[in-house]
Amino acid sequence: MKQxxxxxxxGSWYKSLDVKNILLEIVSHHILPQMLxxxxxxxxxxxxxxxxxxxxxxFKESADLTFLAYRHxxxxxAIEFVQFNERLQCLSRIEEAERNGVKETESKVTRTIKKxxxxxxxxxxxxxCASSSVKVNSSSDINGFHSKASSELKSLxxxxxxxLQLPFHDAVELVTSVASGQKPLEVFSPNLIDWxxxxxxxxxxxxxxxxxxxxxxxxxxxxxxxxxxSSKIKTAKPLVSFPGTNLSILVQxxxxxxxxxxxIIQSCVRxxxxxxTIMTEKKTNQN
Numbered sequence: 001m002k003q004x005x006x007x008x009x010x011g012s013w014y015k016s017l018d019v020k021n022i023l024l025e026i027v028s029h030h031i032l033p034q035m036l037x038x039x040x041x042x043x044x045x046x047x048x049x050x051x052x053x054x055x056x057x058x059f060k061e062s063a064d065l066t067f068l069a070y071r072h073x074x075x076x077x078a079i080e081f082v083q084f085n086e087r088l089q090c091l092s093r094i095e096e097a098e099r100n101g102v103k104e105t106e107s108k109v110t111r112t113i114k115k116x117x118x119x120x121x122x123x124x125x126x127x128x129c130a131s132s133s134v135k136v137n138s139s140s141d142i143n144g145f146h147s148k149a150s151s152e153l154k155s156l157x158x159x160x161x162x163x164l165q166l167p168f169h170d171a172v173e174l175v176t177s178v179a180s181g182q183k184p185l186e187v188f189s190p191n192l193i194d195w196x197x198x199x200x201x202x203x204x205x206x207x208x209x210x211x212x213x214x215x216x217x218x219x220x221x222x223x224x225x226x227x228x229x230s231s232k233i234k235t236a237k238p239l240v241s242f243p244g245t246n247l248s249i250l251v252q253x254x255x256x257x258x259x260x261x262x263x264i265i266q267s268c269v270r271x272x273x274x275x276x277t278i279m280t281e282k283k284t285n286q287n
Contacts, residue, residue, distance in 0.1 A: 045106075115163040118156050119197060123260050125153040126204035130264045131271035133207040153205045160198055164191060172214050175199045178227070179220040185227050192228060192249060196257035199224055204264050225261065229253055 128149045154168075161171035175198065177183040188195040203221040206214050232250040 111163060115160065115194065118160050118163075122153065122156050122160065122197075122201045123263070125149050125156070126201045126260065127264055127267045129153055129208040130204040131267040134268050134272045150205060150208050153201065154209070157198065157202060157205060160194075160201075164194060164198065171198065172202065172216070175202060175224070176215045176220065179216070179224040185231055188228075193252050193256055196225065196228055196253065197260065200257050200260045200264065221261070225253075225258060229258070 132149075158168040161168045164171060166174065174183070174187065175195065178185055178187060179199070185192075199216075199221055202214075203216050203218065206216045229250065232247075232253065
């Protein structure tokens, strides 16, 4: 939070200067490195665009300015223009590389937002699919509601797998291979949390997948979750001394995939109980 606040104040201070013309070339290089590592992508993009406009305008005018200085026999000034132009050309290449870095960061952030936006619906459908798989009364599947939930969840899992840069069937094979010990857990790095979320929802879908079965079950899922938690516990360090280390990932493992897994198990237990038992529980809780 302190770093983000610092970046915000630096950006505000820079904009208040209203830097123009040649000062852009001088001042921007003092602030640009810090802005590139900040979450202020819009402000960083504006900074690069302003600098790019200055470069374009200078390159258009530099030839005329150099010729004018040479015409008036101001040779030292002509040499300065040429040297300055060469310097700007070098900086232009650096600026282009930095701009590509900003675009790549923006692309990653956008992909992460889209990927994370799938989770709430995936968890909701996972709970429905898992709970319906253990219901005693099959008539609860009114108008194929649970079949539709299963189909929608599979579609979301396919989209989620694409964000993990694998086709659905390849993603399923990778998860089951790690869960069964055929491949190491490290193959999920650096997207361990995303893969665990995928595995939890995949198991829920498999419980009610209308005859389409995959080698995934409660036992394999629990083994996979245990592996991920154990590996992070062994390498965890104090968060205050080592921010961004495995301890923060361990906390996220507990608050996301393990939490979703617990909710799904809870829904299955409640669905397995007779309806009269559930009503009795509600009345007891109310009293």
